[in-house]
Amino acid sequence: MILLQANQIARQFGAETLFENIQLEVSSQARIGLVGRNGAGKSTLLKIIAGIEEPDKGTITKTKNVTLGYLAQDTGLDSTKTVWEEMLEAFSDVRQIEKRMHELEIQISQTPPEDKDYETVLAQYDRLQQEFIERNGYGYENEMRAVLHGFQFDESFYDKPTHSLSGGQKTRLALAKKLLQSPDLLILDEPTNHLDIETLNWLEGYLQNYRGALLIVSHDRYFLDKIVNEIYEISRSKMQHFKGNYSRYLELKEQQLASQWKAYEKQQAEISKLEDFVAKNIVRASTTKRAQSRRKQLEKMERIDRPEGKEKSANFLFHIAKSSGNIVFQLENGAIGYNDHVVSEPINLDIKRQEAIALVGPNGIGKSTLLKSIIGEIPLIKGEERFGTNVTIGYYDQGQEELNHNKTILAELWDEHPTTPEVDIRRVLGSFLFSGEDVDKSISQLSGGEKARVSLAKLAMEQKTF
CATH class of the missing domain: 1.20.5 (Single alpha-helices involved in coiled-coils or other helix-helix interfaces)
Incomplete structure (x- = not known):
């Protein structure tokens, strides 16, 4: 059964066409991956399909009573409600049925069998109980516990208000709630952000058994290989459809x-x-x-256009202004955390020049906290740290909070390096796939991936040693 169709969808930004003539069809239990380079319009198209934005041209048609769930990139729950209360909201309809069943149980117990309304009330109760069973009414709390456990939320989190959680935890909680709502069509924009390997493996297994349809944007090719069986690609403002997973x-x-x-x-x-x-x-x-x-x-003769080939990929290197000594950073018996609450200890580091180190671990273990402690944004709770000679630190913030959304791409770099010739600034931006009039775009207009490339371009300009 066809759940949704996108017909001749187009979106323009001023005189620029982001995409046009988009055709997309979602059937029940579809497993669709939407791919394309940063800025191609993937997130915009998802918002149009979800009904959050209107297309400039074309129509979205849906089957009557189809339910849609949409989770934007890096969306997090943030309220005064507890974790458990937020998850209960996913079953509000089921809980209303449960409440009405309890009311009828009382009414049945107080009504004599010979009463003229007795059979009517009993029949109503039977209908509600059947619907309650079909919607996992007797098992929804166990389902909540299972999903929360999959996202690394044990019982110690249940009574915590969501606003007290970290950014990554809020994002995982939003995804957990959306899964529990179980819409007919679940639309996910970069759902693997902020997930550790264990949680990612759990999510893959859950989505493989999801009863509804999936429409997913992700840059994780291995995740797409395991989940999807058809690909829609947006490239050069057009869309193509391919059967199979990402590798196919x-x-x-x-x-x-x-x-x-x-x-x-x-x-x-x-x-x-x-x-x-x-x-x-x-x-x-x-x-x-x-x-x-x-x-x-x-x-x-109808001339065949010259094939355009693959789209360009970013091609860049990080240079340093002046080499550091052999010792870059050392930390002995360190402890990290917030307000004297220790997240991880003991931490011992001895980083040498030209070493490439991966920092891994489960969500909430303190990876980002450690990085922010190294750059001095969050003070160490304890420990002795030492930087080597000529060490300068460059830091990439995954939230791109250092970007000024009122500036253009060119101004974002040039204002921090005013003595650098414009041609050199443009050359750096070109290596990050920003060329021509692209550099005059406002930061606020960029996709998440494009903002990430601007942040990396800024980092490349700084020529730091660490």
């Missing part, structure tokens, strides 16, 4: 490009042959009619 999509894309080049080159050879015949024979009386025939053939 890449194979089909390569085959398609090879086929396009073969057809193009074959036609170019034919054109060259015809043009050569016309040039040599058009002025000769004996062959002019054949030359004119070839010319008409050329004029009527």
